[in-house]
Amino acid sequence: MKKFGRVLTAMVTPFTKDLQVDYEGAARLAQYLTENGSDGLVVAGTTGESPTLTHEEKLKLFSTVVDAVGGKAAVIAGTGSNNTQESVEFTRQAAKTGVDGILLVAPYYNKPSQEGLFQHFKAIAASCELPMMLYNIPGRTSVNIQPATVARLAQIPNIVAVKDATGDLAQVTEVRRLTPPDFAIYSGDDALTLPILAVGGAGVVSVSSHLVGKQIQEMIGAFFAGDVAKAAQINQQIFALNKALFITTNPVPVKTALNLVGRNVGGVRQPLWPMSDAELEVLKREMHNAGLM
Numbered sequence: 700m701k702k703f704g705r706v707l708t709a710m711v712t713p714f715t716k717d718l719q720v721d722y723e724g725a726a727r728l729a730q731y732l733t734e735n736g737s738d739g740l741v742v743a744g745t746t747g748e749s750p751t752l753t754h755e756e757k758l759k760l761f762s763t764v765v766d767a768v769g770g771k772a773a774v775i776a777g778t779g780s781n782n783t784q785e786s787v788e789f790t791r792q793a794a795k796t797g798v799d800g801i802l803l804v805a806p807y808y809n810k811p812s813q814e815g816l817f818q819h820f821k822a823i824a825a826s827c828e829l830p831m832m833l834y835n836i837p838g839r840t841s842v843n844i845q846p847a848t849v850a851r852l853a854q855i856p857n858i859v860a861v862k863d864a865t866g867d868l869a870q871v872t873e874v875r876r877l878t879p880p881d882f883a884i885y886s887g888d889d890a891l892t893l894p895i896l897a898v899g900g901a902g903v904v905s906v907s908s909h910l911v912g913k914q915i916q917e918m919i920g921a922f923f924a925g926d927v928a929k930a931a932q933i934n935q936q937i938f939a940l941n942k943a944l945f946i947t948t949n950p951v952p953v954k955t956a957l958n959l960v961g962r963n964v965g966g967v968r969q970p971l972w973p974m975s976d977a978e979l980e981v982l983k984r985e986m987h988n989a990g991l992m
Contacts, residue, residue, distance in 0.1 A: 703738065703775065703799070703800060703883070703885075703902075704737075704902065705738055705901065705902035705903070706736055706739075706905060706908055706915050706916045707737065707738060707739040707773070707885065707902065707903065707904045707905065708732050708741065708905055708908040708909060708912065709744045709746035709904050710725075710728065710729065710741060710742055710746065710764070711728070711909065711954050711964050712725065712743070712747040712748050712752065712760065713728060713963070713965055714964070714965035714968070716965065718965065718968055720752070720756050720759070722763045724963065725763050725764060726766070726767035728962065729763075729764045729768050729772075730767050732772075732908070733768050733772040736911075736915060737772055737908055737912050738772060738773065739772050739774070739775055739800075740764055740768065740772055740773070740775065741775045741777060741802055742757075742760050742761055742775065743760055743776060743777040744777040744834070744904075745777075745836070745839065745950075746950045748950065749777050751969075751971075754789060754792070757776070757777075757778075757793070758796060761776045761796040761797075762797065765796060773800060774797075774800075775798065775799060775801065775802050776790075776800070777802045778802070778823075779803035779804040779805075779806075779823070780804075780806070781808055783818075783819045783822055786819075787822055790829075794827040798829070799830070800830045800832060801823075801827075801831045802834055803820060803823055803831055803834060805833070805834065805837075805842050805843075805844050806819055806842065807839060807840035807841065808840075808841065811842065813845055813847070816842065816844055816848055817851055820852050821852070821855060824852075824857055824858050830859045830860070831857055831859065831860075832859065832861065832883075832904075833849065833852060833860070833862065834864070834887070835849075836887060837864075837865055843865065846874045846876075847877065849874050849877070849878065850877035850878050853878040853882045859883060860883035860884070860885060860901070861874065861882075861883075861884055861885065862904045863884055863895065863900075864886075864887025864888055865887075868894055871895055871898050871900065872898045872899070875898060875899030883901035886900055886903040886905075887903075889903065889915075889937075889941040889944070890938065890942060892905070892918070892934070893918065893930055893934045896919065896922050896930075897922075903919070906953050907937065907940060907944055909953050909957055909962075910940070910953075910957070910989075910991055911940065911989065914936070914937055915933075915937070917933055918933040918937075936989070939985045939989075940985045940988070940991075943981055943982045944956065946974075946982060947974055947975075950967065950971075951971055951973065952974060952978070952982055954966070954967060955974055955979065955982060956986060959982075959983070959986065959992060960986075
């Protein structure tokens, strides 16, 4: 089954001035990211403002990005929701657009039990044969996919990875201990990528790679080549930028940063809101320190 790669960018969704999806802008951004460190692109995830995109917009985005990258990067479609049957049907539709994989966020708001989580993901996995990545982000969903549940799900042939945004290295370690070696664990937090690699991670689903994708790719390559000192040095160089890109709710800072460097991706849809002046100054300072401005 096709591997997703080491650096997957959680791609923003470009908007026009009137906040319509800018499909031409999405194609340009996808091509740029593919040429600058990204092995894969996650489309219509949290960073892509999935809660405020319609199914029709998402499907067109999937097709647009697939066409734009032309097989040079894996395209992973965010199709998960807190409605199991809707997720099953939407995953089937997404599979027809030519994407390489599926991202499935844990059901939010409903707060299902661990058995409920297992049955939810199992049902979606049965809907198509594409490789699937679980997305565990308790801070947004109010539910944690426990390591034992991840291990059960890892036995399903096309559930091949997890994006871990728990911030809990002990949990990541336990997931690694309980899952097969070829089950991939991705950092869901740029600031924790290197520590997660150290406990058995495979890479990162990154926001910062919109701006420093080559550096992140170099850091991960150095780690796997055994040059941990070099990996640590690169991590320190981009660490402050990583933190600044999460100074307020993602993807507000990264879209602001992209606009500042001339990669116009527009604003954010409500209920998200632009950065404060104080937050913007911090972002500009760290972008300058990182040589981006």
